[in-house]
Amino acid sequence: MKRRVGWRLGGLALALGLAALAWLRWPAGDDSAIAARAASAAPPASLRGTLPDGAVAADARGALRVDQELRRLFDYHLATLGERTLPQIRAALLRDLQTRLPAKPLAQAMNLFDRYVAYRQSLAGMTVAASADLSQRLARARAVRLQYFSAAEVAGLFGDEDRYDAFTAQRLAILADPSLSAAEKQRRIALLERQLPPELRAAREEPVKHLVLAEAEADLRKQGGGEQELYQLRASMVGQAAADRLSELDREQAAWGQRVNDFTRERAAILANGRLSAKQQQQAVAQLQAQRFSAQEALRLPGFVASH
Template identity: 40%
Template sequence: MNFLQRHTKWIGPMALGVAVLVALAWPSDEPARPTAPPAAANPFPFVRSLAGTTPDADVKVDAADALVVDAALGRLFDYYLSAQGEKSLPAIRAEIEAELGRLLKPSAAAEARRLLGRYLDYKQALAGAEIAMQKSASPAHAARARLTAMQQLRSQFFSATESAGLFGFDDAYNADAVAKMEISQDEHLSAAQKTAQLAALDAALPAPLREARDAPQQVIKLEESVAQLRANGGTDDDVYRLRAAKLTPEAAARFSDLDKEEATWKQRIDQFLSARNNLLAQPAVSEAERQAALQQLREARFTPAELPRLVAYER
């Protein structure tokens, strides 16, 4: 699973912070996936896209064994919901409920399942609200309106305590991103005033939010260093040591796995394009027969979930 991608069809609140930075674009691209590894190498076989990963299972109970409603619970829900497209929603819900039963005592698990039902209802309502929302010429205004609408919609499904637990961190993250957009797009402010106000926002940002905001850029800079290291003749071991020093050994190992997956994907693409070019070069074939053969070639080499990604490579 790519560290910079949250490949979920159910877009959660944290996506707003990313969306406002790219003009409210909703990320929906799916990471490249190589051929399925041997069963023994896949510790989590729920769906192929989650192979080699595990859910965030840090759900908690208090001293009285009552469920603690916090961001970890929402991340557990979203982890399984990212399988939309590979599994049906009823199958995903059943898997989440089974996981809750494994992690929690019966009373807390029952409360978590009830909360899951409201979470799914909220996500569905959020999708409808997004469609109905009026367009705005100002990206900052649109982002503020969407954040406000999201927060208002939650009151129909969650108590104030539940909303704060599930979405409080994301709301603070998104509010900071929207505030920065509003400052940057305010035509009544001079460049110096914008700089001062942005600096004030940064100074007031709690450390956990600052770390979450800066994490993607830190990874980007690290991978630029990796590319430079490879260009200078660095080995895989050199790359691992660099990443481990900047991150953790576990994260460095996962990045190494991603490198291998990307290399495998590129090899599969190269082999496909070679076979495709050979097919296109064959004479005396009708266009209908050619297109049918191309489709058979695609389906023989890629899964249904991978097929849409071939368009960019075939152009």
């Protein structure tokens, strides 16, 4: 199965990579000829076995749709900088877009890509005082963007990232404020999180969702909650489908635990039988294990039996 390359490169890291090379003029000539030459070139090693990230499309009026999916596609190609020159990257992108866009949005996309590369190079050359905090650095980067893009293009390419960066800057400022108590910091951060757009809030919560759920389950059990209450808790936090899967997993684990307990008890009885020699005991235990567990299950068994 082909793997998918993660889209979000560090902005500063990519910019530094671009700045490490001298500015290369795009090759002169007809774009169709340039794309044809790119078609004959082998893909760089880092892209082999991957699917292009991002997407590109025209809107209802036939103009290029400028959004973060388009930026992801730009970054997918720019991730090969070092393996390919900037002109080679541009030619490969052009070839890719020619199969997806009519002439008008195609020209808009390539123009936007040229400005995106120039923006990245400008960002890499930007000097910011070491004492500047995150909010100051973000404000400087946003000012640079407006030198290369319209306000609508900035919103399309960087909207979600700007909102999350603003959240991060405010969160750090709250944590660093010595005048606030721990409880007040927690309250203000919780308020900030509620103000995030739903999709950004979900992305932020996803990595720790299972930890929050496990803590909530433990609290419920301490309070004497039963299976119905546990199911309702899970459904409210992760959805009904996930709650159903977790309930099924609970049943499977309980059944497995019972089988291990039964095996452990019968194994102990065999080993305690003084009428059997050591060899006979080993044979009886092996036969019991083969009767109760498949070969795959037997691979899991030693760790569970040792804990009983």
